[in-house]
Every structure is written in C-alpha cells, then in structure tokens.
Amino acid sequence: MILDLTYRSLDAPWWPFVFILLAGWLPTDIWRFLGIASAGGVRDDATAAKLARTVATALVAAVIAQLVLYPSGELAKLPTWLRVASIASGFGTYVFGGRRILAGIAVAEVVLVGGALLLGAAGPR
Secondary structure (H helix, E strand, O other): OOOOOOOOOOOOOOHHHHHHHHHHHHHHHHHHHHHHHHOOOOOOOOHHHHHHHHHHHHHHHHHHHHHHHOOOHHHHHOOHHHHHHHHHHHHHHHHHOOOOHHHHHHHHHHHHHHHHHHHOOOOOO
8 A cells, every 4th residue: 555645644633744744844944964973073264164154155056046047936027127226226235235235125025016116016906
C-alpha cells in the first residue's frame, strides 16, 4: 500500500498546513540546523563563510529577479516598469539612506502599492 501525501489527498481544513510543514519547512530547516551546528567553529572571515554568504546572496538576488521579471499571480498584472521602479527605489533608499533595510523595504512597498492603486490594478475583484 502506497501512502498518498499529495496536497489534495485529504479533504481536511488542516491538511494544507501540515503539507506545507512536511514538504516545505521541515526539509529546509533540517539543513539550516545542520549548518548552524557545523559552522560553530568557522570564523566570519574564513573563505568558507565568505563563499556561503556569496552563494546565499546570489540565490536571494535570483529569486527577487525572477519575481520582478517573470512574476505570477497578482504581481503579473502590474507593468514591468513599475516592478523595476519599486526595486530601484527600495535599493536606492537602502544605499543612500544609511543602509537601513526596513526603510528600503518600506519605500519599495509604497512605490509598488501606490503605483498599483494609481493604475487601478490592485484591489478586490
């Protein structure tokens, strides 16, 4: 007997949350915990630590680029120039505003949501 653990296998209201836990959180957090446990003796300026930071930053940048250039869902309804302007304004605020991450995120959100509201592309349908 094969156990069917797909997203739609159970018709229970709690199943999507258990599925997300089993398929999304648990497999990735195991590697995070192992990384933390094994990196205890690695210095911050070590080559391995620099490589890990570089790869992690590149992965985050790739995900953001994919969301901006090839979006899906509601974000796809917004024009590319608005998504790029939002990222650029957030990054500019971060760089020229004292490297405050929350300020950059807030400005990017205001530009994106404000532009969506001005264009009439947001809101309930």
